[in-house]
Amino acid sequence: MPPPQPAPKKAAQPLPDYKTIAAQFAAAKRAKEQAENAADAPQKKKPAPSRQDRKQEREQEQEQKEKRTLAEAAAPDHHPRRRRARLDAARKRAYLARWAWTAGFWVWLLCVHAAGIAYFTSGFLLTRLVLEEKSACGAPPTALADAGAGAGAQRAGSGSASLLGSGVGAGARVAGKAAAAAGGVVDLLPPWEGKGTVDGGCWHPRTFERAVVVVIDALRYDFTVPVGDGEPFHDAFPFMWETAVREPARAFLRPFIADPPTSTLQRLKGLTTGTLPTFVDVGSSFSGTAIDEDNLLMQLRDAGKRIVHLGDDTWEALFPEYFEGNLSRAYDSFNVWDLHTVDNGVIEHIFPLMGRKDEWDLLIGHCLGVDHAGHRYGPNHPEMTKKLRQMDAFIRDLAATIDDKTVLVVMGDHGMDGKGDHGGESDDEVEAALWMYSPKGIFGRTEPEHVTPPATAKTRPVNQIDLVPTLALLLGIPIPFNNLGRPIEEAFAGPAGNSWANLAAAERVTAAGIKRYQASYYAARGIEQSSGPGSPSELWVKAEGLVGKGKKQDWRAIFSAFAAYQAETLHRCKGLWARFDLKNMGLGMAIMALGLITLLVYVSKGDDDDVIDDEELDLAEQSLELQGIEADAESIPVDTLDKRLVRAAVIGALPGLIGGVVSSSVSGAGDWYRGAGIAALTSIAAVLASMYEAQETLLKLLPRTMWGWMAVIFTVSQSVGFASNSYTIWEDSILLFFITTFGVVSALSALRLPSRTDRYLAIYHSVVFVLLGRVASFSKLCREEQMPYCVSTYYASATSSTSAPWQLAIPFLVSLVLPSVLKAYLQPTRSYEGLAPTWIGYVFRTGLFMSALYWLLDAADNGNWIPGLPDKTLKTISVVTAQIVLGLAFVAGTTAFIWAPPCVSVITSASRSTPSKAQVAILGYANAHGARYLLLPLNLFAACMLLSKPMGAGALALMAWQVLSLLEILDHLGLPTSPIGPVMLAVLGTFHFFTTGHQAVLSTIQWDAAFIPLFAVRYPYSPLLVGLNTFAGPVLAAAAAPLLALWKAGPRRKGLLDAISRALGAFVAYFAAESLATMAWAGHLRRHLMLYRVFGPRFMTAAVVLLVVDVVGLVVALAGVRCNTVAVGDVFGWAE
Amino acid sequence: MSSTIAKGAVAQAQATSSTTATAASPATAALQPVQTKQTPLAQGARHAFPAALAGLFMARFSALVADPVSTMATTLPLTAALQVGYAVLCLPAAGSQGAKAARKPKQRPGENPKKRAGVDGTGPNAIATAILALLLSLLVTPFLHAALVLFGAPFLTHGAHTLLCAAHLAVLALLPLFYVHGVDAPAWAAVGGFAAPLDETSGGLAGAVAGAWLGAVPIPLDWDREWQKWPVTILCGLYGGYVLGRVLGGTLVWGKRF
Incomplete structure (x- = not known):
């Protein structure tokens, strides 16, 4: 395979050339293999150390350099070399195939989540389209009541000439017959003075x-x-x-x-x-x-x-x-x-x-x-x-x-x-x-x-919306276009209570307005109005039939007929806009619950044996492979659990899809999503069944360690808490409580570690983790319900949405400090090598600095700090700056990540014991996977930091630091496969959703983020920008999730893909559980008075976050892992 | 083929790690559960004191709700006195035969030999040890205050509330431990790392911490009750958890390990 090209961006300083590294390493490996083939006993400098010894050594810095003593370049033997190349190629193919199946599983999971949420939402989230039409004084709806029925939406204000003519002209009362031709205008009232004007009364005489x-x-x-x-x-x-x-x-x-x-x-x-x-x-x-x-x-x-x-x-x-x-x-x-x-x-x-x-x-x-x-x-x-x-x-x-x-x-x-x-x-x-x-x-x-x-209020009540037509007609103005109310009887019945003509006229003009609105609404939604018996349309026809029958009209009957039309329409609208569809909600919850169970089974399926890092074993295996014992390259199995699951999912979905489509077309409901919902259910069932075949049992789901229990308690207690509006309102404080709890427990359990260095480092990182969380918690935007026990600090004051001058310094501080912090976390494994110094030390830092600059320019523009500048100058400069930052993060960053060599460098020196032999040390070997992958979330971080306000930039920097210390804690405590890692990462992501100035309410969406790199709204960029601003915390956490398995993983680590997929699974399971819980509570408490303020918005947030996390996990994390493994594997050979 | 090797290696690795976990440090493994004194007075007192603590708290509860700071301040000496009395009467002092059990902790590199000599030097002088333990508990209080803040306690306001709450935690949960273990670092590492066997002292600590942790649960609820104010619920959980943990630690689960 041809080695990938070096990154185009890395010319800033002399780097150890990637090709050289690869060549050196390959040569070293060949020499080693040759040596092993020649002598039966491998010439290892070190005796095989036990795991514990090595662990201790790792703290001593020498351990970070994975040393291999090698015989002086012996003449390469061509046979094993070709064999090795063939084996590597076959392994790479197998890896890519397995990756594709894993990605397939995640695509399936995304579909399941989307189906569950869509199903629930269709029954729960009642929406109404706001029409922009306005009623016009000169265009009474009665004029087009008949004509409008078929024509659909008649835009007010664009009334035709005939309408104006019939409405305004003096003495223009059109007789029934003529009116029928002009569109069926029959006025119930004789013309009044000033008809069609506000002073006389637009649609009805003014009172x-x-x-x-x-x-x-x-x-x-x-x-x-x-x-x-x-x-x-x-x-x-x-x-x-x-x-x-x-x-x-x-x-x-x-x-x-x-x-x-x-x-x-x-x-x-x-x-x-x-x-x-x-x-x-x-x-x-x-x-x-x-x-x-x-x-x-x-x-x-x-x-x-x-x-x-x-x-x-x-x-x-x-x-x-x-x-x-x-x-x-x-x-x-x-x-x-x-x-x-x-x-x-x-x-x-x-x-x-x-x-x-x-x-x-x-x-x-x-x-x-x-x-x-x-x-x-x-x-x-x-x-x-x-x-x-x-x-x-x-x-x-x-x-x-x-x-x-x-x-x-x-x-x-x-x-x-x-x-x-x-x-x-x-x-x-x-x-x-x-x-x-x-x-x-x-x-x-x-x-x-x-x-x-x-x-009592049970007798003769009026609806509040009835005030609208009443006041409009009394004051002579047109009834607002979207009105559904009817005139209040008392106001039009006359002092004697017998002005039925007046009443009927008021009722009719109102009903005509309702009819016009309904036609418009249905046309805008693209739905057909029903016209069966008892439907509003039928009632309307009946009512209109009563009008215009001779001079002596039955006013009372006309009044009642139009009132009946109004009542039925209102009833239907209430059904449309205010009724929950429990069947759909239940089905959505069932899909989500089964999806969650599937995910949990998937997460707990694997053996922990998969992840091992034993280079002695590895060497032994390699030599065995080369001796031909297991050298048949074609026999490497691709058949993995993911493949079985994806197949089961597809096969399971088919009958459900067909059944759903058939049943919905037979029943005539015609809702496209019924097929999708049933398909999702059968598909999940098939997947669960196939995992059961694979000897998976639900009992395995129970946590077995304190850490497992902790992960379960955090997730479950928060899920249960969503049943209470208080716990939903104070979620940010609760997450801080969990973060501190984890940090304190990890610090305490570090006391049991045998090695002193391990112990101190674990305690140090725990303390850092907790402290940073508490510092980040000072950045918040209070929701209304938290008052008066909360102080908003996200903006300059509670009533502004701009940053205080001192807050502008935060991004600059971040650009100074954060790259150094990253360096400090990469140094212990000697991983600040390869592209890392250039990218983190210069490019990343420049990006951060420029985004800090952006916020300074933005503030200068808003506050008009530099008077005399031409209009838009600062805005232009700041937008260009922002675009450069985003280009750096996404375009250059992605390119660099794809082509970057591993963050390692190779040093050749004389062996200390036998000076005649060369000793090749690979710096950064122990964290070859993690250090390189880290570059990817960093790119995303730079973008998110630009899109968050200065305070949010600080919070996100603290989050990045916390993620690194979390990785260190997990490594030192030996918890690489425990669910607590993914769950804490998810908690961190959610916590920083709040510290970046958001709450689970619609009003905290920072819409202005759309304009940071743009002058005007542009699709699809604007929603993406607002999305990145809103969900920066969860997005970054999802992008960092593979690090849970990759951090401190050497290049020969086996089973990494499975480990990553499982870590990502546990991570997503947290969000899926929150989503399911908020869904269930919002559905259960659908009559609760806080539904619209607390439960509904929290469900919407959880649902969107789940989908975002799914997508980022697939598009960023898994794709990034593929790149990363290919890059590392091509240099160091394929481990599996 | 390779998988067999892998499995074997893993089994070995697991075996090593599990032995490492249990044999975390030789000193820890040897830490014995604290045995209360066997005199009839001590045996009576060890049951009377928790009841007295619970009674004290219940008696002061309404005052606590009305005025947390002054109530906590006035109750603290009483609690301290009860704890000192309990320690002197029932517990073996640090350095005495009872506290040292059968083990001779070896010198650790990070340990301050002078300090240990100081504690050891007091020998079985119960009163002096108890006063020292009280001082040490109060010395630790600011750190507990910081911990409470990290958990989300108000940082800039309610300073007195939080500090007094931390002081109650220290006097309740830490004073007996200081009395029994002095400043013996390995013993404290074992207690902190959930490696110590359960007894009245470590059970009390676990109960107090768990109780205080759970005490935070009712705070956010919008019930508008007076007792929801800071730090009443924490103190409630603290006292309840401590008494429960101490009683259970001394009886049902004595000698058990996590």
Whole structure:
């Protein structure tokens, strides 16, 4: 085989030439073989040392140089030489074949994990597409109700000329017949003045010019009605009920049912857009909290209306730049202990504004006192009574200032449970109150008994989304495009309660809007709407059929028909967006669980005999092979467990795939993934069965040592902990606890080591490991739930996302220190040879320095430190710098890694005992595999460090150091095959996910990482960059996983591939277990009030991390191992 | 062919390593479990003291929850007194025949001969040994404080809390060991490396450490209970674990090894 070319990058300093090394070594080997062939007794300088002796010697530095005394170059014998070459070639072929089967197994595992996660997610993660269409004043949905049914999405704002003509023109009322031609426009109401304009009423005659909306956070319905049981939270807020009973035309009070999750942010979204919240609203701006859907405030703003906001600052986050800056006042919403600041602020500022009605059109006041009293004390507390009485007086005073042109809306955005908390979907949490008031006296009841507000929230409730069309129609603006609610009866029934025409018209225009939205949504999702009996489409046709039958219309029937359409559509949408598919979730969990069992069996399958490093044995074997006892090169077995497993997996998948596809096509469900799911199950079953054939038993899974138990306890206790929101929230501290525990136990058990050097080194590395972990733990970004017990240090302050000036020094420090640390870890085995000094000492250091420079330039750009520079200069320079770093890490780094010789060098010197003979010493022999492989994770590290913020760069450097000390600990304690190594590496990876400024919540994704080496979003690079930023810890850990088997492995070590695959297996098993646990808990606690905040995001994080780790393990780790083994094997000969 | 050789070699290697593990150091292997004094007074006291410790802790619990620092500070002397009394009454002092058992530890290179001579010199003077042990325990306290911080205890705040907690750990778990072993490095290496046989002293240490470790478990829970504050749960686990470990170590599992 031709020796690979030396790395192109290594010209910086004179290196021991790779070819020379190979040639020298080959010559030395030939000489040795010759010598052994000639004499029966091998001429070894050293007597065969026992393992223990050698172990002790290793600490003495001489041991690191694997010495072989060789006879002075004897004339090479051609026969054994050819034989050796043939044997090596055959072994290389066999190795590559085995590698391919191993990689096949990992591909299969990736597929299994992907199938399990996809299956579970399809049942669990409810998503809704956010449509960008906006309703337009001049384009009422009734105009295209019929035409739109077939045409699908009609983009608002692109209304055709005929639509505008029919809607706006004065006296343009189109008769039924003509309208049918123009698209089926039948107006239920006679034209009104200003129709089609905001001032007259876009889609319905306008009733009010202004609105005052007061949100009393957590105002539960029973707080507002007389109950008379003497509870502190009852009968303290009677004003609204009294007015509704006393002046039914001026006020009404109804239960107001929230859609879960009952958190204020989600509720405000629902209350302004009229849609149902889902777990993920897939829209254009995934990152920000600002609402980009059509909503009431957007419609008002676009119509040129002025909006003023007082109170809870959540509004500012949702509607940035919407409010009149000089009149609005926002207050911090998270200070639960403060009951009064927000309320007093609202009350103080709202009354002056009531005297300046010409300066605003919508006035929003959001009081938090009741909610905070609930959180702090619970409802059953005198403070709650006080708070409710204060609100009673406030609303009483406010109502007195309302004029005829203004409507006052008072509502709770959600209720509260018995403890005063909310977020979930229990009755107490969803039952809020709604009260509308206007002295104009336009409210009516269609039945006399409706005058008295319902005694409980179970009777005659309205949905919170119903407020959206109601307010829109009352204020004359278009109903937001995505609305699913219906107009509230009382607001349109007229004082006498008999304005059925008005009601029917309002109901119809709303229903038409819903229909338009549905058509749009289904078209965007590419799904067909069903049209069977009882479907919304059928109800719609029925309702439209009632319209336009002669002069005398049955308004009431029309009203009911459209209401039925709305109710059915809402019901369907709730099913679509708010129902979990337990069957799919269960199947996903089953796939994941079986996959985990398979992985565990795979990990525990091997004999530890595989990994041996005995050069005496090796020499003996070589001579035997050359004597022809086992020289038949073709007989080297390729048949490995991996091969059997992959075959079983493929064969097992086939019947499942066929069965799944057939059953889904027979049942007509047509979901493509059913086949995949069943195939995954049968495939896993086949693999498990084939491993059972191979004498694997589940009993072998039980750990047999303290270390094994420790690995199991760490993994299992964390998995169990995910059942509790507290342990999920405080995961970073728990991981630190585990890291320290491991370090302390390893330091203590090092006390048992017989050799003093071993003992001290093991203790030293344990202490380093623990200390670095604790130092890294100071870098953190707290999640909201950790407050107030947590201090964020990742950025300059809690409210910024830029680095403090002192933090900019961290990457520079890293570039100074880290390469030296790496050198210090390579020196003891004399492995700082070959490419290592150039690459680590110069190229890697330069990369780190440049990424430090990048962050300095970035800060200079952000802070405008150098005034007078042309725009974009610094940005351009920094982007170029970043691109160079990434090029260095990925392009140059990969090239160098592929072509690098092993990190060894050969010294020839006179033998001390017999000066006539030359002695060849190979520096770095003992760590030939590990030292060379280390270059690969380092390249990835350089890239991750650039993409992390300066604080994260420091954390990642500490992680790299910790990984090295972990390897040393494992080596000194003699734990190369124990599962504790992979599990600790996985714990480290997860821990540094947190120290790099992340939490298991969507809001901590650092989207700006996409722009570090780019000016604009570019696919597929931007998601990859954000991914590397987010999962730098797990990615680096996965890339470093092969080191667990490779570190301190000499070139003749056998069974390395199996050992690596098993180490990687244990490593991935940790993530698979976490993923399965979070999946199971999220599924089990799907009705928990913390689902959307804690359990769901943690499951998503775990699932993505698992897939990332799988992919990195395959693409980086296993591929890197292949390169590495080929490079080492070509130089030193093939060990197996 | 080659595999046979490999298997044989491995078996050999394993055999060597297993002997190495058990015969880690000759001194360790010879470490005998500590036997309490056989006098009736000592036998009564060894059961009375753990009960007294548990009682003390329970009596001070509500005060501890209300004001951890001052309660820990005022309880520390009492705990120390109980431990000193227990050591003097029940345990063989370092250097006495009981503590040395049948072994004569050989001089180790890293050991300070003067120190050992000092401890040995006190001979069976129980009171002096006990006071020395108390001083040594308090001397070790800052290191335990550092260890607690490494486990995640607050670094910049709650200094007094953590230090007092560490002091309680030292006085409970380490004082008897100092009393029995002095500063005998091989003995301490054996105790630290889980190689010492279980008895009242090492059992107490194992129980205290395990209890304190488990004591961290309830801290993150969002139950908003007063007793969740730092370091009440740790102290709880510490006392509970110590008493349990000491009682078990002195009775059921006495003489057993890990």
